[in-house]
Amino acid sequence: MPLLEVRDLTKSFGGFVALNGIELHLDPGERLGLIGPNGSGKTTLINCISGALFNDKGTVVFEGRDITKLPAYKRARLGIARSFQIPRPFKSMTVLENLCIPLEYAAWKRVDHRRIDDEAMEILDLIGLSDKAQDNSSALTQIELRKLDLARALAAKPALLVSDEAMAGLSGTEVDEILDILMMLNGRGLAVIMIEHIMRAVVRFSERIIVLDAGKKIAEGVPDDVMRDPKVERAYLGE
Amino acid sequence: MAAILIAGFLFTQGADNEFYFFASYVVLQGLVMAVAWNILGGFAGYVNFGSAGFFGAGVYTSIVLNKAFALPLPLLIVASGCVCGLLGLATGVLTLRLKGIYFAIATLAIAIMLETVASNWEYVGGAAGTFVLQPTEFFVFDSYIELLFMVMLSLSILAMIVARYLSSSKIGHGLSAIRDDELAAECMGVPTLRLKLVSAVTMGALMGMAGAPYPFFVTFIDPISAFSLLIAVNAIAMPMIGGTAAWYGPVIGALLLGLVQEISTVTISSELNLLIVGVMLVGFITLAPQGIVGLARKLWLKKRSP
Numbered sequence: 001m002p003l004l005e006v007r008d009l010t011k012s013f014g015g016f017v018a019l020n021g022i023e024l025h026l027d028p029g030e031r032l033g034l035i036g037p038n039g040s041g042k043t044t045l046i047n048c049i050s051g052a053l054f055n056d057k058g059t060v061v062f063e064g065r066d067i068t069k070l071p072a073y074k075r076a077r078l079g080i081a082r083s084f085q086i087p088r089p090f091k092s093m094t095v096l097e098n099l100c101i102p103l104e105y106a107a108w109k110r111v112d113h114r115r116i117d118d119e120a121m122e123i124l125d126l127i128g129l130s131d132k133a134q135d136n137s138s139a140l141t142q143i144e145l146r147k148l149d150l151a152r153a154l155a156a157k158p159a160l161l162v163s164d165e166a167m168a169g170l171s172g173t174e175v176d177e178i179l180d181i182l183m184m185l186n187g188r189g190l191a192v193i194m195i196e197h198i199m200r201a202v203v204r205f206s207e208r209i210i211v212l213d214a215g216k217k218i219a220e221g222v223p224d225d226v227m228r229d230p231k232v233e234r235a236y237l238g239e
Numbered sequence: 240m241a242a243i244l245i246a247g248f249l250f251t252q253g254a255d256n257e258f259y260f261f262a263s264y265v266v267l268q269g270l271v272m273a274v275a276w277n278i279l280g281g282f283a284g285y286v287n288f289g290s291a292g293f294f295g296a297g298v299y300t301s302i303v304l305n306k307a308f309a310l311p312l313p314l315l316i317v318a319s320g321c322v323c324g325l326l327g328l329a330t331g332v333l334t335l336r337l338k339g340i341y342f343a344i345a346t347l348a349i350a351i352m353l354e355t356v357a358s359n360w361e362y363v364g365g366a367a368g369t370f371v372l373q374p375t376e377f378f379v380f381d382s383y384i385e386l387l388f389m390v391m392l393s394l395s396i397l398a399m400i401v402a403r404y405l406s407s408s409k410i411g412h413g414l415s416a417i418r419d420d421e422l423a424a425e426c427m428g429v430p431t432l433r434l435k436l437v438s439a440v441t442m443g444a445l446m447g448m449a450g451a452p453y454p455f456f457v458t459f460i461d462p463i464s465a466f467s468l469l470i471a472v473n474a475i476a477m478p479m480i481g482g483t484a485a486w487y488g489p490v491i492g493a494l495l496l497g498l499v500q501e502i503s504t505v506t507i508s509s510e511l512n513l514l515i516v517g518v519m520l521v522g523f524i525t526l527a528p529q530g531i532v533g534l535a536r537k538l539w540l541k542k543r544s545p
Contacts, residue, residue, distance in 0.1 A: 050426055076428035090419035092484065101416045104409050106428025156427060 001064050003028045003160055003191050004049070004080075009058035011044055018044045019055070020215045026193065028159065031186055033206030033223070034195045037236055040212040042195045043085060046162045049193075050082045051075040063159070076106040081158035085165045085195075087145035089137035095148055096120050096133040099155040106156035120155060127151040127181060143174045150181060161185065162193045167201055175201055203227065211235065240396050247392040251385040260388040262505075264456060266497030267391040268449055272470065273477035273489035274398040275445035279438045280475070281483030282411060284418030285335065286343045290474035292350030293323045293443050295357065295466035297450025302363050302371060302460065312374075312390065312452060319451035320444040327443020331436045338421075354466040368461025371454040383455070390452050398445050402486035405441065414438060446474075469513060473497075476516045480523045482530025491531050 006024040010017070019041045026032055034042050047053040049060060051072030059068045067075055081102070090098050099120035103111055111119055124130040129147050132140065137148060146166050153161055163182060167175045179201055186192050196202045202209065203223040211219040211226060213235040219226050226232055251260070272290055279285050297319035304310050304318055334345040358366040373383045380386045405411045413434045416424035425431050454460045473496065481492025496519060503511050527534040 052422060052426065071430075072422075072425040073428050073430045076426055082426055084423065088420045088423040090416050090423065092415060092419050097412075101412060101424065101429065102427040104412055105430075108428070152427065 002026060002061075003030070003063060005059075005061040006045075006049065007059045007061070009045070009048060009055050009060065011041075011048055011053065011055045011057075018215050019048070022058070022212075022215075022217055024210060024217075026160070026191055028191055029186065029189050030191050031205055031207045032191075032193045033202040033209040034193055034212065035197075035199075035202055035209060036212035039214075040235075041215045042212055043164060045212070046082060046164055046193065046195065050080055050162060073105070076102070076156055076158075077109070079157070079159035080162070081106070081153035081156040081160070082162040083146075083149040083153050083164055083166050085168065087149045089140070089145060089148055089152075091136075091138045093137055094134050095124065095129060095137050095140070095151075098137050098148060098152050099123055102152055102156035106158075110157045123151050123154050126184075127154070143170055143177070146170065146178060147181070150178070150185075154185065158190065160191045160193070162195075164195045165197065166194075167196060167198055179205060199227075240400060244392065244396060247389060251380055251389060255381075257382060257384055258505075260382075260384045262501040264384070264388050264391050266494065266501060267388075267395045268453070269473050269477060269497045270395050270490060270493035271391070271398045271449040272446055272474040273481070273493040274395075274402045274486070275442045275449070276474040277478040277483055277486065277489045278402055278405060278445070279435075279442045281478050281488065282406060282414040282418065283435055283438050285435065285439075286339075286475070287346045287442070288343050288471060288475070289330070289346030289348075289350035290446060291466045291468065291471035292346070292353045293326060293446035294450040294453075294470050294474075295350070295462070296326055296353055297323050297447030298453045298460060298465040299357050299360075299363055300447065301451040302369065302454050305371065305454070306362070312455070316390070316394070316448050316451040319447040321447075323447020323450070324440045324444035326447070327439040327441070328436060330443070331439035335432060335435045335439060350466060350471065354462050357462040357465065364461065366462060368459060368464075370459050371457075373455050373458060387452055387456055391449075394445075394448055397448075399486070399490060401441060401445065402489075405438070406486040410434060410437060469516075472513070472516055476520045478530070480519055480530055482532025482534075484529065485532050488530050488532040495531075 002025045004026040006022055009019055009022040011019040022045060036042050048055045051070060059066055062078055062080060090101060100116055103116050103119055121130060121133060124133055127147050127150060129144065129151055132144060140148060150166060167178050175198060182192055182205060194202060194205055206223055209223050209226045210217060211232050218231050218235060219229045272294065276287060276290055280287055300319040300322045301315040304315055330346065330349055334342055337345055357363060363369055377383055377386055413429045416429050417431050417434060421431055477492035477496050478489040480496055481490065482488030499515055500512050503515055523530060
């Protein structure tokens with residue numbers, strides 16, 4: 001059974017069709033790359049998957065269950081976690097407290113209630129942010145914010161992590177650092193959908209890539225094939 | 240908390256100047272309102288301009304039930320709490336999908352609506368107002384105002400216990416997450432609408448309870464005083480001055496602002512109240528936007544890490 005199945009998904013904003021009949025499936029533990037030019041609908045697609053937006057047409061099925069009508073918080077509880085294009089920490093809280101929110105809510109039924117703080121520390125250790133545990137989250141650097149976003153998504157104990165441009169604005173070595181973290185998480189059985197503009201990172205990371213252009217899926221396959229696809233080249237570079 | 244209650248009781252047995260009880264009642268009423276306001280305004284970040292609406296609804300629930308069934312005061316308080324809790328739920332369902340300034344305007348509109356209803360309701364005296372007789376039995380107290388003072392002191396303690404419990408509980412953490420970033424909170428599994436409704440109901444119920452004894456305190460009540468602007472302004476100003484981040488911020492703000500208002504009423508002029516609130520609010524927002532609690536925390540952090 002696939003972990004996630006999106007069938008015929010359509011979403012419009014007024015007269016603008018942002019997504020048009022998207023089909024997508026993802027197996028447990030798979031690494032999927034989602035690419036496309038700006039405005040092609042990538043973020044809208046993951047908003048529809050995570051429940052931040054509701055789609056107009058089509059269905060979203062997670063672990064065999066139709067979640068099309070479920071609000072975002074219920075999807076988070078089922079095991080869909082996401083990071084944001086621009087990190088969105090809970091600014092009034094410390095790094096550790098940031099992680100306690102998903103542990104107390106999304107993962108509440110899956111964690112030992114007396115071990116919330118320990119669980120949060122373990123995740124920070126894993127991500128490499130444990131020395132910042134007591135710092136206020138508004139005092140972090142860009143890469144630390146990215147790591148916090150990932151750590152917080154991880155604290156939701158998900159089966160699927162959707163990473164929305166977790167590497168935007170980072171330097172070369174920092175990109176590798178985030179990539180290593182995502183690989184490591186995937187190695188622990190987490191399926192990952194990665195949205196990214198940094199091609200080097202997507203190609204290295206993904207087992208399969210889906211390309212969106214103007215709300216439609218124009219290509220799908222292993223990274224090398226997709227990169228050679230003339231349709232993809234046209235979408236990015238024009239005629 | 241029990242110690243405060245006992246101290247209050249001893250105060251009623253010891254002190255003989257009734258003015259102290261009048262003044263303390265007003266300060267404590269402000270405290271309950273401020274602590275209640277902070278449950279939605281401070282914890283969740285939804286600014287409610289309609290506090291006077293909840294307070295006034297509590298006042299009028301009390302008047303109606305007193306006139307119709309002559310219920311004892313504790314029952315009136317419970318009834319007002321229930322009515323205003325439901326009012327909080329209704330307001331929440333209608334308005335909590337709105338964000339920021341829109342929510343604030345909606346709450347203001349609801350307060351004005353309720354005042355209009357009270358002004359046109361003959362049974363409770365309409366716009367002309369109505370007299371309410373104080374009961375003649377004082378139990379162990381020397382006068383009815385002492386009894387009312389103890390009632391309001393108990394309500395203050397109840398409000399503080401509720402606020403403290405909420406802020407340290409899972410619900411409080413969820414509300415902080417909503418205040419910081421509602422979308423991120425929702426994506427981390429926080430049922431945002433449900434938590435906002437819980438805090439709106441709690442806020443409404445506490446404000447209604449604060450309003451219930453008011454008719455017996457003033458003995459003459461009309462819509463303008465029940466839905467007074469000063470009540471709404473104080474309910475916002477006190478948490479802002481004390482600090483909205485912690486449950487005890489509004490307590491500090493209420494005691495400070497309330498005392499200054501009462502002292503100035505006696506020593507200078509009773510019309511000075513609003514001006515004092517305004518000046519203090521402007522002062523604190525420019526100099527210490529996080530309130531007294533925020534200022535204290537900042538100084539403490541500075542001291543710890545030179």
